Amino acid sequence: MPSTYGLIDGNSFYCSAERAFAPVLRGAAVVVLSNNDGCAIARTAEAKALGIKMGDPWHLIRERRELRDVRWFSSNYPLYGDMSRRVYQVLAERLPRVEPYSIDEMFLDLDVPGDLRRLCQELREVVRRIAKIPTCVGWGPTKTIAKLANGIAKDHPELDGLCDLTDPLVRAGWYERLGIGGVWGIGRRTEEKLAQLGIRSIADFLALDPRMARDLLTVVGGRVQEELRGVSCLPLQLMAAPRKGLAVTRSFGRPVLTWRDMREAVAAYAARAAEKLRAEGMEACHMQVFLHTNPHDGSTWYSAQRSARIEPTSDTLALIGEAMRLLPPLWRDGFAYAKAGIMLTDLVPARQQARMFQTRDPVRSAKTMAALDAVNERFGRGTLRPLATGITRSWGTRQQKLSQRYTTRIEEIMRATAL
């Protein structure tokens, strides 16, 4: 187990990825919107200074006069994913081990000789120069402390993006000042529960008898306490745990009113789920389909779901077929549907030998799907797709302000003017 863990985190990661290729955005207030351009999910410091909050709905704030210079973007996940890959590669080449915890945060094994502060500063610089993302780094003896240190580095610009919580005395100082709610693994509910007992700061929480902490907050609470004391309980995870299930669920770009649109959308989700399964070499044995109206807009609430065991498969057409068997009984005319989805569970490794009582030819299916995937890989997702998944896709995601896919599409790469 490493003696020191680090956490590096991209500052306003999505906005920084946009800025990397558009210098006109540097120094400007930039906001990236969620799927369907719903609400703000990433903001630069300039946007935060204008009072834009995480989760602010775009349709309510875009017309405000003081926000007229804000640059809005739909979320461009092909770009953000590729920039995250670059950040990871830069770090993995320089450190013994790196855990990609989320698209914009990586845990680091900092069990390396030399001056850690200097190393972390160098990591920030090289990530900034090569992957074009400004970052903060925090470090300490456990992952929970590293995450806390990272948060401190982010909230205190005077620390120049670095925070070292290795020294127990330094930690004790911060523990007095920081609320327990900001600690990794402590949710809102837990925070409220602790507040009722007068436990507000991290120091208060550490003063709690360990047995009581466990009784109150289960083993997770006990672990958080240990980790905050500097006893590492959470090792680096170098690989994502094998999936138990896979979901494709989306809010529609606009409410779906017709059976035809719903059928298309669910077929398209089934096709996407099949692609994801094949990319991981898995097959699904169980499928659930659901749909519902918008719970927030005051319209009549309707929600329904149905599930069934299915013959193990990752075949696009087979999964669309299963989805189309499950969907019809869920449909009721007269509702404005906001969301639908497909969940696949009981995943098993794919095999090409015939199973008993199998009704499909696995070799033939594998060949067809390999051809389908090859075309879509080469010419872009959705180039070749079953007609059932729709042509116009009026229900599709709303992305009015997409930037270019600067690093994944040859037609959309950055342009430079010859001087």
Next chain:
Amino acid sequence: MGQQEPPGGYTGAETTGFVSPAGDSLEGPIDLEVALDLRRPNRYLVRVSGDALREHGILSEDILVTDAAIPPRVGAVAIVMLHGDVVVARLALKDGTWWLQSGRRGRHSVAVPEDAEIWGVATALVRDRM
């Protein structure tokens, strides 16, 4: 995704009559992603707009394979973020300051100000049409 299957599944080895003498020696088509080292995190592709660098063999619509890890050096063709624009020019060094040499005759060089970024250095050129 692995190698793409060629049409009919034939790669030069799967002969039906005589055994292919090339069977153990097949290497597949040349992969430009490998040749140009495009998987490295420091590699980006940038398209050139305008013919100002024609004398240096760089034409409008050419693609520059750009490396963000290579430090700037005199004579290098660099991508620079300058006053909100993305520009490409040759680098010169005068009195410890980087300058962008205009490719056009009679046009002055431009000093790279403090707030500009030398974003990357071109290492190869791809012309996808002739």
